[in-house]
Amino acid sequence: MTIERTCPIDMNAGPIFVQIANHVRQMLARGEIVPGDKLPSARDLAAGLGVNPNTVVHAFAELERMSVIETRRGLGTFVRGDAPVAAMRRDMLRTAAAAFAVEATALGVSTPEALAALKEALNAG
Amino acid sequence: MLASLNRATKQYGRTEGVRDLTVEFPPGEVVGVLGLNGSGKSTMLKLLAGLLFPTSGDVAVFDGPARAQRARVVYLGETDALWSWMTPDDAATFMVGLYDDFDVKRYGELLASLAVPRRRTKAMSKGERGRLRLAMALARDAKLYLLDEPLGGIDLLSREKILQSIVRGWHTDETILLSTHEVAEAEGLFERVVYLREGRIALDATAETLRGRGKSVVQTYREVLG
Numbered sequence: 001m002t003i004e005r006t007c008p009i010d011m012n013a014g015p016i017f018v019q020i021a022n023h024v025r026q027m028l029a030r031g032e033i034v035p036g037d038k039l040p041s042a043r044d045l046a047a048g049l050g051v052n053p054n055t056v057v058h059a060f061a062e063l064e065r066m067s068v069i070e071t072r073r074g075l076g077t078f079v080r081g082d083a084p085v086a087a088m089r090r091d092m093l094r095t096a097a098a099a100f101a102v103e104a105t106a107l108g109v110s111t112p113e114a115l116a117a118l119k120e121a122l123n124a125g
Numbered sequence: 126m127l128a129s130l131n132r133a134t135k136q137y138g139r140t141e142g143v144r145d146l147t148v149e150f151p152p153g154e155v156v157g158v159l160g161l162n163g164s165g166k167s168t169m170l171k172l173l174a175g176l177l178f179p180t181s182g183d184v185a186v187f188d189g190p191a192r193a194q195r196a197r198v199v200y201l202g203e204t205d206a207l208w209s210w211m212t213p214d215d216a217a218t219f220m221v222g223l224y225d226d227f228d229v230k231r232y233g234e235l236l237a238s239l240a241v242p243r244r245r246t247k248a249m250s251k252g253e254r255g256r257l258r259l260a261m262a263l264a265r266d267a268k269l270y271l272l273d274e275p276l277g278g279i280d281l282l283s284r285e286k287i288l289q290s291i292v293r294g295w296h297t298d299e300t301i302l303l304s305t306h307e308v309a310e311a312e313g314l315f316e317r318v319v320y321l322r323e324g325r326i327a328l329d330a331t332a333e334t335l336r337g338r339g340k341s342v343v344q345t346y347r348e349v350l351g
Contacts, residue, residue: 011312011341015333047292050285051313052155054297055333 003040004048016051020059025068028079029089039069039077127152127300128173128269133182135168142168144324152268153297155314158304160321161350166304167203170271174200186269199270201262203277205254209247216261224265232264239286252283259287263294270301276311284310312342320349
């Protein structure tokens with residue numbers, strides 16, 4: 001479990017609690033964490049990230065609301081067994097595709113040209 | 126309210142430390158006290174610590190005058206008044222004699238997590254002394270902590286250790302007021318930021334609200350105080 005090491009916090013990129021929640025969703029979508037995994041305590045994660053513990057509590061509350069994690073009394077916070085991983089993966093792929101589309105449109109390239117570039121990048125990656 | 130200033134003014138001769146300042150601090154907040162040099166940060170913290178008395182207005186802590194609550198408030202000042210012969214163990218003896226709420230076990234944990242060497246303070250670096258002073262302050266069990274520039278003039282790694290110790294030691298019913306010029310490093314820790322200018326409040330806001338508008342605490346600092 002490496003949230004505290006991998007979560008980038010950008011003070012100019014909106015509320016920190018949103019950034020933490022998004023990062024956990026991203027780790028799940030990428031398979032870096034899986035349903036059933038235990039999350040660090042809010043205090044440990046807060047100390048690791050250098051943020052206020054209440055901010056992490058807020059992020060966890062948001063993830064609970066999204067049915068991604070659950071708190072088991074006395075045991076800690078866990079990724080739910082039925083966390084909507086497939087849906088999150090689809091969402092993130094769409095977001096990435098939309099960002100690519102915006103850039104391709106700005107460059108004025110045709111759809112076949114953009115798709116060819118995308119294919120090439122995927123094959124290279 | 127845990128602590129409050131009500132129309133408080135503190136004059137030093139002709140200069141004013143704070144002017145007609147009204148602000149309240151409920152329990153359970155980590156507050157960044159920000160401002161340029163001479164903006165009144167230290168004066169505000171010293172008034173709350175009961176170390177200064179307002180020229181006019183009121184300063185209340187735990188519903189009593191701040192002066193009567195001194196033993197129950199932790200204040201870490203800017204000046205390093207540690208005796209050069211003192212070791213961290215001597216400092217513990219000294220603190221136990223002064224304060225009923227000094228927790229020796231907690232102090233030991235803080236010395237370890239802050240990596241304070243067990244030698245005399247005269248043989249310590251500025252960062253090590255800063256970390257020792259913070260351990261002495263945070264080892265007290267109080268509801269109000271007033272930390273004036275605990276990150277001032279010390280190295281990056283010491284600053285990170287200090288911020289981590291504050292995060293780990295903080296209980297949700299305690300209020301910490303922390304003044305600093307190291308705004309970028311400390312901003313994640315603050316729930317609320319109070320910007321002072323010429324002894325008055327220039328802005329009092331929730332940090333996440335500022336960031337929700339796309340502006341960091343640092344950027345807001347430039348806009349409000351620049």
